[in-house]
Amino acid sequence: MVGMFERGDGDLGIANLFISDLGGRNQHQQYTAPFGQEIMCFMIKKGTSTPRWQSLALPFGRDVWIAVMLMALLLGPIFFALSRPRVTRDEKLSRQSMAFIYLYTFGVHLKVAQTQLPVSLSLQIFVAFLWVYVIIVLEAYSAKLVSFLTVERIPEDINTIEELYHASIPIYGNTRWYYDSFALAKNEYIKKLTERYSILREFEDSYKHLMTGQAAYIASANNLMYTISLYAKNGNPTLRLLKECFQPYNTALGVQSHSPLKRNMDQAVNWVREAGLPYQWRRETLMIVRQEKRTTTNDSTDDPESEGEKRVSFSLEHLEGVFIMYGVGCGLSLFVFTCELPFTRVP
Structure with missing residues (x-):
C-alpha cells in the first residue's frame, strides 16, 4: 500500500495503519486524522482444561x-x-x-x-x-x-513478554514492520525476539504452527481478537492473547503525500471518531463472526440473550473429584484394616 502511494497508483488506503515513521513510511505517504488506538499483542494457543477432579483443590x-x-x-x-x-x-x-x-x-x-x-x-x-x-x-x-x-479452567503458562522470551518459541507475523519494531524497542526481551521472528504472509501457515502450542503470532490487539473469534470451535476459543502487550499507536487511513484529499478526509474521520463508530463497527464485526460460527456449527451456547437462562446440572464429570477422594478413603481404611487383623484378639 505504501509503495502504491509512492508510485501514485492509489489515492486512499483504508486500513488499520499505525501512525509511525518506522521504516521511513512517512516519507512515502501521509496519514489522515487518527480514528482510534491500537496496541501490539502476541497470540498463542489456548491451553487445555484443568482436569475436573482437581476442582476440589482449586x-x-x-x-x-x-x-x-x-x-x-x-x-x-x-x-x-x-x-x-x-x-x-x-x-x-x-x-x-x-x-x-x-x-x-x-x-x-x-x-x-x-x-x-x-x-x-x-x-x-x-x-x-x-x-x-x-x-x-x-x-x-x-x-x-x-x-x-x-466453570472450565484454563491454566495460563505464558502471560508476559519475558515468559514468552524464555519459552524459546518462534514468533510469526505477516510483515517486516514488526521485526523493525522489535529492534527499536527498549525492552531487552522484545529486542531479543528479533532472533526468532519469521514472516508468513498467509495466516493459515502461522495457524498450523500455533496449534502445535510451540509458536506465537504478533498483530494488533483488535486484529487478534477478530482472529480468535474467527477460529473458535463450537463457541470455544482455540487461541488467546498474552496479558502483556506493547507499543500503543494511533491508527489512521493512508493518503499520498501532499494529497488534496487529506483535508476533507480528516474532517470525515473526525466525525466518525466523535460518533464512536469505529468502536461500534468493531463490536458489530465480532458479533457477526460469532453469529456465523454459531450458525455453521449449530451452537448457541454463547448467545448473550440466553446467557441468563442457562443452567448447569452437575454430572459425574463435575463431581469426579469427590468420588475419587471417597475411593481413596475407602482403600486406605481397607489397607489399615488388613494391617490391624494380625494384632486383633477375639475375646
Whole structure:
C-alpha cells in the first residue's frame, strides 16, 4: 500500500495503519486524522482444561491450603494440652485420647454438632474462636467451590513478554514492520525476539504452527481478537492473547503525500471518531463472526440473550473429584484394616 502511494497508483488506503515513521513510511505517504488506538499483542494457543477432579483443590491457593493443614495439625495438640490440667468429672473432654481430640476438631471443621462441649473457661474460649475460624474458612471455600466445579479452567503458562522470551518459541507475523519494531524497542526481551521472528504472509501457515502450542503470532490487539473469534470451535476459543502487550499507536487511513484529499478526509474521520463508530463497527464485526460460527456449527451456547437462562446440572464429570477422594478413603481404611487383623484378639 505504501509503495502504491509512492508510485501514485492509489489515492486512499483504508486500513488499520499505525501512525509511525518506522521504516521511513512517512516519507512515502501521509496519514489522515487518527480514528482510534491500537496496541501490539502476541497470540498463542489456548491451553487445555484443568482436569475436573482437581476442582476440589482449586478454591484455595497453595499457601492457603498449607495454612489450613498446619492449623488442623496444631489444633489437636493445643486442645489436648489445654484439657489436661483440668481433669475433672464435669470436663469429659479432658479424659479423652489424642485420637479422639483430633476427630473432635475434624468434626468441628465439617460443622458437625458436637455432643461433648467444654466446661472450663479456657477450652470454651478456644472452641468459640475455633468455630469462628471454621465458619469463615468453610464459607469462603463453599462460595468458590461451585464456580470451580461448573466453570472450565484454563491454566495460563505464558502471560508476559519475558515468559514468552524464555519459552524459546518462534514468533510469526505477516510483515517486516514488526521485526523493525522489535529492534527499536527498549525492552531487552522484545529486542531479543528479533532472533526468532519469521514472516508468513498467509495466516493459515502461522495457524498450523500455533496449534502445535510451540509458536506465537504478533498483530494488533483488535486484529487478534477478530482472529480468535474467527477460529473458535463450537463457541470455544482455540487461541488467546498474552496479558502483556506493547507499543500503543494511533491508527489512521493512508493518503499520498501532499494529497488534496487529506483535508476533507480528516474532517470525515473526525466525525466518525466523535460518533464512536469505529468502536461500534468493531463490536458489530465480532458479533457477526460469532453469529456465523454459531450458525455453521449449530451452537448457541454463547448467545448473550440466553446467557441468563442457562443452567448447569452437575454430572459425574463435575463431581469426579469427590468420588475419587471417597475411593481413596475407602482403600486406605481397607489397607489399615488388613494391617490391624494380625494384632486383633477375639475375646
